[in-house]
Amino acid sequence: MEEILKIEHLTKSLGAKEILHDISFETYSGEVFGFLGPNGAGKTTLIKVVVGLLTLDHGRITIAGNDLAKQFEGALSNLGAIVENPEFYRYLSGYDNLVQYANMRGGIPKERIDEVVRMVGLENRIKEKVGRYSLGMRQRLGVAQAILHHPRLLVLDEPTNGLDPAGIKDLRDVLKDLAHKEGVAVMVSSHLMSEMEMMCDRVGVIANGTLISVHPIAELVSAAGIGREEFVITLDDAKKGAEVLSEAFGIEILPTEDGAIDLVFPKEEALASIAKANETLVRAGLSLYTVSKKENKRLEDVFIELTGGEGQQIG
Amino acid sequence: MAKFCRLIGNEWKKQFSKVATWIMLIFLTAVTLFSSLIGNANQVLESFYTPENYWQDDLQRAKQNYEELKSQYGPDEVWVKTAKVEVDYYSYLIDHAISSDDWRYETRWSSNLPDGERSGNIIHEMIYATVFEEERAAKLSAMVENKDLAAYYAWTFEDVLKDSDPERREIYEWAYRYLIDHSIEPTSSDWRYGTLNEVVGAKFTKLDQERLQKEGLAGYSEVQYNRAKDQITLGVYRLDHNQERNPADSFEPVSSDIPEAFRAIFTLFEGGDGESPFWNSMLYSVTFLEYVAVLCIVIGGSIVSSEFSAGTIKFLLINPARRWKILMSKYATTLLFGVLATTGVFLLSFLMSLAFNGTVDAFRPALSVKGGEVVTTSPYWLLFVRYLSASVKVLVMTTFAFALSALSRSSALSIGISLAISFNASIVVMIMQLAGLDFARYFIFANWDFAAIVNKSTGFVHHSLPLAIVIVALHLVVLIWTAWDAFVRREV
Incomplete structure (x- = not known):
């Protein structure tokens, strides 16, 4: 070139x-x-x-x-x-x-x-x-x-x-x-x-x-994270839940500080994976409160992140 | 160079695609034609004049006057007789079909040639004589009825040919012979009579000056002597070569008191013997360059700034042409417009002058005397010099508008200020000159009329052309540099 x-x-x-x-x-x-x-x-x-x-x-x-x-x-x-x-x-x-x-x-x-x-x-x-x-x-x-x-x-x-x-x-x-x-x-x-x-x-x-x-x-x-899906699960015992899920998916999963679990899956197997995660948690006798999908970080966020959040203010 | 020409071509195309340009060109053509009509005013007025029935009105008036006086005072009062003379006079003119350019009617009064102590034309003289002086009447009526020029001159020259002064007599004899030999009629329609009159006058002046010099008396002036000598040389040359009018006369300064700008219109109505209406009107066309100046100021004042106001400047400058080339192509286009408009004004005036005055004078050489010899020049050269001189002001004001346009990027401002200066500068300088502010002579406005400086009619004493040229050149350089700096170095 x-x-x-x-x-x-x-x-x-x-x-x-x-x-x-x-x-x-x-x-x-x-x-x-x-x-x-x-x-x-x-x-x-x-x-x-x-x-x-x-x-x-x-x-x-x-x-x-x-x-x-x-x-x-x-x-x-x-x-x-x-x-x-x-x-x-x-x-x-x-x-x-x-x-x-x-x-x-x-x-x-x-x-x-x-x-x-x-x-x-x-x-x-x-x-x-x-x-x-x-x-x-x-x-x-x-x-x-x-x-x-x-x-x-x-x-x-x-x-x-x-x-x-x-x-x-x-x-x-x-x-x-x-x-x-x-x-x-x-x-x-x-x-x-x-x-x-x-x-x-x-x-x-x-x-x-x-x-x-x-x-x-x-x-x-x-x-920008395009091609992945992220979920947040709240439940009664996050520590135990994390252990169960680590075992089921074969990767290490840790609970977040506010007592929830973050899960990230490739987009194509996201639905199957979250279903599997839910099933695993319920079978382990844990009480599931919410399962919510986290919005993707958009290109615009990357942009604002890269430009140091200066986008809003001209100067 | 090829690229520069293409840039000029682009500017040219842009100007001619604007409606405003066409309106201005139509306006320029219209005012040139109209001013040309004024420039040929004498001819235009004459074309409305019809000599038929001309005497009829006068006859009716004279008759009415006579009848009134007769019924009041009886037929034998002197003034009643005088009124009768008028009636008979007009009747004679009508009966003998004598037109207004017949020498017997229009017998010309002359300052240097004898005219038989006439009080009017010889027909009138004859009618008067039949009433009051019988013995003169016979002599006059023979002359009038036979159209006898020789008899007329014999009568009028009778006394002067007996002049006791041999040198004076010699001059009269020469004039007498010349008039007879060339059958010159004593009328203004025969130009030779007037020219001969001038030559005779100059001969007398020369004679007087020679005598003053010989006797060592005060009043001798070498300038006057030489002028008289040149007048004789030129007059005799014109008579011998049968050149009716001398185009050079139109280019002579009328008087040092009259500014050049007014002189042209002055000559239109005050043409002397030998002056050519054709060339007077052509000289008047020099003043039309004021209209060309308006055109150039409008174009020069907007050619740069309009690119800024339309936002097209960015697209103009991202081309592989250096900015100074773009700027100079715009300047060159403006000047080219001026040159073409000036050519157009000349051609239009030329055609109008030809239409009103015929082609005769268009091909006559301009005559002048140098070192006792008659020199011929082309009057077109003299006119070209005048056009060139008048173009200096157009050039300066156009460059001013152009520089202001590049500097301010505002068309309205540039055109407005330039036009205001163009119209008023000469008057302001004249007022300052009259007020005794001598430093006004260094203003550019006092120095752009080269013809006036050469003719010494600017009002400033010892106004020199080289200084004027330096002042003009200096202003042009500063103005172009300003435009250059504003356009080439500024950021867009």
């Missing part, structure tokens, strides 16, 4: 406030990199620095081998992006807007414009003035604009904003195809964990301007 975007020790202040603090990571061709963080974490600032809208204070950004500060045009010719809301010239048609970008980037044949219009599903409306587009249509046009010149790095800031569920799915497919089939390095920012799960191969978590961790998505999913 080829390294496309390389960020080294990036620091950025706006005014007296340090927005980004010593951020380093890479994205590779053929992967969708998710960039996850609560509002105000610095996602948009980071993206603006990467696409050259903001200058960096310290550090170095390289896009496809071009130093952003020194080889600006070389770096940006390998980059396609949507930053914040997709805004276009409202008095031009969607097609003419794309022609504007084609002219600025150079060497883009007319067929390529038609091709990207088909890819984002705008063929029927492309000759209309952008002023009459909905947010979703502008988002699609934004994607078309971003991939027009076959960039090796695609940076999308909350690209699913304003899209309907079908649109989100379409976009997901387009991005996955670009990454997995055409070898584009895709970087997507979002504050929606579930969206990331479906789209990304790796996820970087940012909070308060610091990159906390970078995980393959599978790791996060397992950390």
Whole structure:
């Protein structure tokens, strides 16, 4: 896998406030990199620095081998992006807007414009003035604009904003195809964990301007406990119950401090196992008060846990 | 470079896709056409004038007047007779079908050529004589009835050809011969009469100056002497080469008291002998660059800030084009608009001037005298220099609007302030100059009218062109640097 975007020790202040603090990571061709963080974490600032809208204070950004500060045009010719809301010239048609970008980037044949219009599903409306587009249509046009010149790095800031569920799915497919089939390095920012799960191969978590961790998505999913079920049993004698169950399941089970028993089973055998546990306890002559299923830890909890519970408060 | 051209192409496309641009272009065309009509006002008014029935009204008025006086005082009072002269006069004009441009009707009064001590035209003179002086009447009526120019000149030159001063006599003899030999009619429709009159006047001035110098008297002025000499050279050249009007006259400063801006409209109605209405109207078209300035200020004042207000700036800047290229392509597009609008204004004015004045003057060379020789220049070059000079203000104000737009990111602010300055700056400087605040001469607003500085009509003494050029260049550099700093270095 080829390294496309390389960020080294990036620091950025706006005014007296340090927005980004010593951020380093890479994205590779053929992967969708998710960039996850609560509002105000610095996602948009980071993206603006990467696409050259903001200058960096310290550090170095390289896009496809071009130093952003020194080889600006070389770096940006390998980059396609949507930053914040997709805004276009409202008095031009969607097609003419794309022609504007084609002219600025150079060497883009007319067929390529038609091709990207088909890819984002705008063929029927492309000759209309952008002023009459909905947010979703502008988002699609934004994607078309971003991939027009076959960039090796695609940076999308909350690209699913304003899209309907079908649109989100379409976009997901387009991005996955670009990454997995055409070898584009895709970087997507979002504050929606579930969206990331479906789209990304790796996820970087940012909070308060610091990159906390970078995980393959599978790791996060397992950390969220998906695929297990957990039960809590209250009864008259927790200590004895634990002993009986340890014997029946062949693993060591200990009672909790508040006099209950926690049981964790793989999802597929959960029901059979809990039935077996109940039967075992009753046969041992214990009085069963309640058996309740514990809710799964959701991805959002992992997210909040990872970001140190800062999600609620912007600052 | 190819990329820069593509960037300009993009800006061009954007501007022409805006309704506002088209409205402004239509407005510019309309005001140019309308102002051109004013610029050709003389011709426009003349086209409404019909000489038929012209005398009829006068005749009826004269008759009514005469009848009233006669019934009151009887037919033998002097003023009743004078009133009768008027009736006979208009009747004669109608009966003999004499039009208003007939030399006998329009016999021109001249300051330097003798005119037989006439009180009006010679037809009137003749009718008057038939009533009051019988012996003059015979002589005049022979002249009038036979359209006898030679007799007319013989009559009018009779006294001056006997002038006791041989040098003065020589001048009159020359004029007399010239008039007879070339059958020049004493009317304003024959331009040669007026030109000859000017040459004779200059000859007298030259003669006077020569005598003052010879006698060492005060009042000799070398400037006046040389001017008279040049006038003679130029006048004789025009007479000999049959060049009716001299386009160069339209470009001469009228008076140092009149600011350049007003001079153009002044010449429209006060054209002298030899001045060309065609070139007066073309010179007037230079003032239309004020409208071009409005167009350029509106475009320059919004071309950067509109990207910010529409939010499209982010998508503009994430392209592989350095920011200064984007900024300069916008500046170049604004200036290109100005150049094209100026060309359009010129072409429209040219067509209008041709339509009202015909093609004759369009191909006449501008004549001037240098070192005693007549030099021909293209009047289009003289006009181009005026356009260039007037463009300086447009350039400065457009650059100002552009820089303000990049700095403030507000179209309304940039356009509003720039237009206000553009309209009022010259007046403010003029007021300061009148109030004796001499430092106003260093203001950019006092230095962008190069033609006025060259013609010494800015009001400031010793106003020098090199200093003006330095001041303008300095302002342009600072303004562009401001725009550059605001756009290239600022964070989005």
